[in-house]
Amino acid sequence: MNINRxxxxxxxxxxxxxxxxxxxxxxxxxxxxxxxRTGPKLLRIRMADLDSMVTGDPVGVA
Structure with a gap:
């Protein structure tokens, strides 16, 4: 996995x-x-959101 994306x-x-x-x-x-959502069935997740989830930092919801 390329974690620089x-x-x-x-x-x-x-x-x-x-x-x-x-x-x-x-x-x-x-x-x-x-x-x-980047397509009809395609989801993408921001690495920053994953890092926040792992460290316990709150993720802003818009």
Whole structure:
């Protein structure tokens, strides 16, 4: 995985955090993690949001 990118896929996010893809989808659904739709079925997650989730820093919701 190339961690220099600012947005990653759900699978890459799961690998980065050390959880399953299903958990990442649940975090998005629960509002604990923000995702951006880049296509009809494609979601991307900002690395900064993942880092905030891992460190416990609050993620701003717009």
């Amino acid at each position: 600012s947005f990653v896929s759900i699978t890459e996010a799961a690998d980065y955090v050390g959880v399953s893809s299903k958990s990442i989808r649940r975090y998005i659904s629960d509002g604990r993690l923000r995702a951006y």
